[in-house]
Amino acid sequence: MATHFLSDTAALTGRTMRHVTRSPDTIITTAVMPIAMMLMFVYVFGGAIDTGQGAYIDYMLPGILLITVASGIAYTAFRLFTDMQGGIFERFQSMPIARSGVLWAHVLTSLVANVVSLAVVVGAALLMGFRSDAGAGAWLAVAGILVLFTLALTWIAVIPGLSASSVEGASAFSYPLIFLPFLSSAFVPTETMPGPVRWFAEHQPVTSIVNTLRDLLAGGSGGEDLWTALAWCTGILVAAYALAMATYRRKIS
C-alpha cells in the first residue's frame, strides 16, 4: 500500500487541482476580499492610523496575507465536504489505494491554491505602493512561514470538511480565523488597545506571526517573535493534523 502512496496521491491531487482550475473564481474570490480590505485600510482608515513606522501598506500587508489564507481554506473544507456528500469519497475508500491519499490531495491542492492567491494579493500590494527591503533569503523565510501557516489552517479545515452536516457548517469555521487578525498587531499597534484586549492580542498566534513577517519584509531577520511564531504554526499544525486524522478514522471505521 505504502508503495503506491505517492502515485495515488499524485493522481488524486491532479483531480482536486482540476476542481480549482475549472472554477478559477475560487482563487479570485479568495484574493478579492483581502484586496478590498487592503484598499479600504490604506486609502480610508490608513491616514488616521499612526503606526510610528513607514508606509501603512508595508505595516498591514502581513495581516492581509494571513486573512487571505484564512478565507482560502474555506474552499478546502467545501471541496472535501462535497466529496463526502457525493459518494466519490466512499468510492475511493473502497478501492485498493493509499486511503489517506484522499486527504493529502486536498491538503496539497489547498497549498497550491493559497500560494496563487497570496501571489495575487502581493501583486496588488506592489501596485498600491508596497515596497520591501527583504533579500532573497528573507523572502524565502516569509514564504516558508506562510506555507507552514497554510498547512496548519488547512488541517483545521479538514475537520469540518469531514464532519459538517451542511455546506454552511463546512465553511463557517473560517469566519473566526478571518477575524483573528483584527485582534492582533496586524492593523494597529497593540499598545493602543485597552488592557484585556491588548493582553489577548499580544498572546494570540497572529501577532507573533505578523510581527515576524513584518520584520522579515522590512529587511530584518525575523525579530524576537520568530521562534514564538514558528512554535505557534508548528503547534497548530500538529494538533490540527492529529485531530483531523482522528476525525477521519472515526469517519471510515
Add this chain to the structure above:
Amino acid sequence: MNEKNPPAIRLRGLEKSYKDLRVLCGIDLDVERGGVFALLGSNGAGKTTLVRILSTLLRADAGTATVNGFDVAGRAARVRESISLTGQFAAVDEILSGRENLVLVARLRHVADPGAVADDLLARFSLTGAGARRASTYSGGMRRRLDIAMSLIGNPPVVFLDEPTTGLDPQARVEVWEAVKGLADNGTTVLLTTQYLEEAEQLADRIAILHEGRIIVDGTLEELKRLLPPAEVEYVEKQPTLEEIFFAVTGGSERGRPARRTAPSEK
C-alpha cells in the same frame, strides 16, 4: 469448502446495530462465483448496511464476512483489491469529464495504459461521444453507466451494485440492466441490491430476500416460485403493461427522436 475456490461472498452470523436500532440480526449467506445475485428488500431493510460492511466502509458488530476468500475486517486491503462498489448515489466526479473519471480510476488501480482502458470502456458503455463532456452534463442513465464503467476497471472479481436503478427513468433503467447483464457474461460476480422485484426477476440468477435484518429466503427464481402453491391455469386477456405502452410510444430502447403518437379517440 475447498480453500482454492472459496465462494465470492460468505457471511456467518453478521450483526450490525446503530445505537438501539438493530439493522442486521445474524445474516448467513453464501454467494457462489459468477452470475448476478440479487439482494431484495424494502427501504430500510439493511441492504446498504450489508454492502457497506462488505466493501470495508463499515465494521460489523459481530459475525464474519469474507469476500473472495478474504476477511473484511482482518484483510481489508485484499478485499478492496477484489471488489468494486457502485453506491446508491452515482459516485462520479461531476467536474471531470467522463473520460477523466475513468482515467483517474485506472491510474488509482494501477492498470497499464489508463487512456486506452478509458476509451475502451467509453465505447463499451456507449459514452464515446460524451467522453469529453463534464459528467455534470450527463443524464441520470449516462451517469450510472459511467459509474458502472468505473467499477469495472482492473477487472475486480466481485462487483457490488447498490440500488443501481433507483431514481432512474424506465429508459435509463433498461440501459443499466444491459450493462449489468454484460458484466455477468464476463464472469464477474455481481451482488445487486434492489427494491424492485421486476429488476431481480430480470437480472438475477439467484435471489435472497432481506427482511427485518434476516435473510428469509434464498434461491433461484424457480425455487422461490415453488414456495407458493402451484399455479392454476387461467385464461386472462393480456393487457399491455404501462411500461410496454411507454416504450411503444417513446420508441422503445432505441435512442433517437420518438415518433409522436396520439391515442385513438373513443367513438
